[in-house]
Amino acid sequence: MSFDSTMVAAFVDGELDDLTARRIEREAESDMALAAEIARHRVLKTKLKAHFAPVVEEAVPERLRALLIEPKISNSLSSRREARRARFAPIHWGAIAAALVLGLTIGLKPWMPVADVGDANGALVASGALATALDTQLASNQRAGAAVRIGLSFRDKQGRTCRSFEGRKLSGIGCRDQGRWALERTLTGQAGNDYRQASSGALAADAAAMMAGDPFDAATERAARDRGWSD
């Protein structure tokens, strides 16, 4: 064999220049020992990768996340990805299947809980009770025990109408985009008043950063709702 083991390893690791790599490939077509050596290295690499790959899919232990995430507004890709992943956990597939079966056999399924967050082309959007609250609820006259509390309504720098909201499970900021409420900030909520206050502050700060001009007063908010949140 004219290629030693280190060379084969470098080939499998993609460390050879194109010319040498091509030479090895060509030689392996006629040199069975070389072909076997390459295969042996590839098998090992594949085996190692496959062995450690599941670690990346594991849920990160809370004690590690907690070092980096205080209860604050999260707009990161990872939180979106997690939200997406959570929606397609096996249990949800079960729910989807069940909903389909029920839907096919009985038609409407008003007893199914409606998720508050949906997905529109990879972006998080409000749905269900959250969408209804964002559509209809006014900060100026909401019930004390409302499941979702609307905070500020305002126009953002892109000219969209945005509303901050706080709920037991989810808080954040939704912005009106193509007839939906795109969730620009999300923060998984927890029950408890202390938390609410903390998240209120963080959301207000975030809203302030997004805002163009002043937040809506009661009259502007009502007028915007009556126009269906469009311009």
Add this chain to the structure above:
Amino acid sequence: MRFEEELVELLPRLRRFARGLARDVSDADDLCQAAIERALKSREQWQQGTRLDSWMYRITRNLWIDERRAAGRRGIHAPIDDAVTQVAGEGASEVEAGALRGDVDGAMAHLPDEQREVVMLVLVEGYAYREAAELLEIPIGTITSRLARGRETLMHLLGEAA
């Protein structure tokens, strides 16, 4: 993106790397925790624009080596030096070929520490030789020789010998 958020995104990969070094799940997560705490404390040392993952891997790896050395002094693990490396390598070759077929963890455990970290970085984490050399602050030639020895041992134990 904020420093903490970037670290959160890195966590799954960092856990994988740590798992390869420390093997035991909770030991590996302890190592990650120590690395995160160290990173938060010395975040000014990370230069914006350089790879945060490499910086984190280096911190993790250094903490792990420190721990192994301390344990070695207490007589728990073999200390890391080249004489021992040779012994460890020879020891592995006395094990019957293919004896650990399918047991990747067991086979990795036979590797001396400095081979195991190179195997993890290059074969699992996909680092180029040069990047791995920079991360570990050793010459490229040392990377290739450690990698070659680590590979031979693994192939032998896992039954991939030619």
